[in-house]
Amino acid sequence: MAFTDNIESAFETIGKDNLSEVRKTALENFKTLGIPSARHEEWKYTNIKTKLKENLKLVASAESQVAGKAKINVFKAIEGTKLVFINGYFSPAQSTITPQSGVVSGSLKELRSQYTEVFAKYFNKATDSTTENFAALNTAFAQDGAFIYIQKNIKATQPIFIINVYDAASSDVFTQTRNLIVAEDGAEVNIVEDFQNTGGEKTYNHVAEIFIGKNAEVNYTYLQIENKQTTSINSIEAKLEKDARYHISTLTFEGQTVRNNVNAYMEGENAIATLNGLYLGKETAHIDSHILVDHRVPHCDSHQVYKGVLDDESTGVFNGKIFVRKDAQKTNAFQSSKAILLSEDASVNSKPQLEIFADDVKCSHGAAIGQINKNELFYLRARGIDEATARGILTYAYGSSIIDAITLPELKDYLYTKLKERLNIAF
Secondary structure, three states, X not given: OOHHHHHHHHHHOOOOOOOHHHHHHHHHHHXXXXXXXXXXXXXXXXXXXHOOOOOOEOOOOHHHHHOOOOOHHHHOOOOOEEEEEEOOEEOHHHOEOOOEOOEXXXXXXXXXXXXXXXXXXXXXXXXXXXXXXXXXXXXXHOOEOXXXXXXXXXXXXXXXXXXXXXXXXXXXXXXXXXXXXXXXXOOEEEEEEEEEEOOOOEEEEEEEEEEEOOOOEEEXXXXXXXXXXXXXXXXXXXXXXXXXXXXXXXXXXXXXEEEEEEEEEEOOOOOEEXXXXXXXXXXXXXXXXXXXXXXXXXXXXXXEEEEEEEOOOOEEEEEEEEEEOOOOOOOEEXXXXXXXXXXXXXXXXXXXXXXXXXXXXXXXXXXXXXXXXHHHHHHHHOOOOOHHHHHHHHHHHHHHHHHHOOOOHHHHHHHHHHHHHHHOOOO
């Protein structure tokens, strides 16, 4: 029996809350939309229907809400707030919140009743539950996640970590989690979100809504490092006001089936969005990156750089779209997608897109898929480096450029180390 067959009864177990009407509307939207098939253009290369097990539950049991132990020690050397979520639910005992005036962070479930005006203004305003299948499902069923609210002209002095841990108690659950991140005018914040699978098959649907006010800045690092045997759908939706600055780096080092939707909506003039990504596939992993930058007003800049490394029988997908509306004159938009295939059985489907309805713009895109450069490999081999190490060095140099753009030094060091481990190199 498919999990959608019992969707009504699962919905009733949630009970009423201050999002009940929003949930009901989203549920009806999902029932209309359903699970997309490979015939859906946006899911052409990822048949998600075949990846979702039929016996999945949409609501976790009470036991799974408190089970598990977070692996947060990987970030112990970095000072900052640590919000830990186990199987989709906030764990106060394992979280550490550094107090700062004007900075609110914690459980969305707990804080939404305290910040009703913020929720009324922003919640479910970046996603479109009428057209986005899994955003509708998430809106209907997500009960917890991170709430981060940076008030006007406040600069968060330390980074905020969101650490999502999945253990054995969530193996039969299609976990739905939701983040709401608001940086008011003139605010600044550095956010790191991490996903960790402690073992076994896991499935989750995660949505993050990000609102960046006038002259505000959000740096967001999205990590899927210890995520093996995971089927995940991730939607990161950001809205940028005038003079806003947004930098997101998405790093996927593991995952069985991963779909990352990274969308930025330029709603105020002179906004700047930088979207970087690095994905590594091995064995039979499938990693799908869908990127959209929607230029709605004039004088905005956007930059997309995505790099992939595929080995064994893994597959990658890059679908990047730059959309320039009629009134968005003086747009400057750049997109680059590159992938290296380390085996004959690995593959990538690349689909760069430009839809431009304005005439005074600078827009470009490029896509390349290939193997390690033979001349560069020969150069290293000629200097006494064995072939495996030489391939590792070249691949590391290729991928580490995405990590270079991350602003937290300690986090960069951690990611450099993880990249070396993932590529089986030591230097």
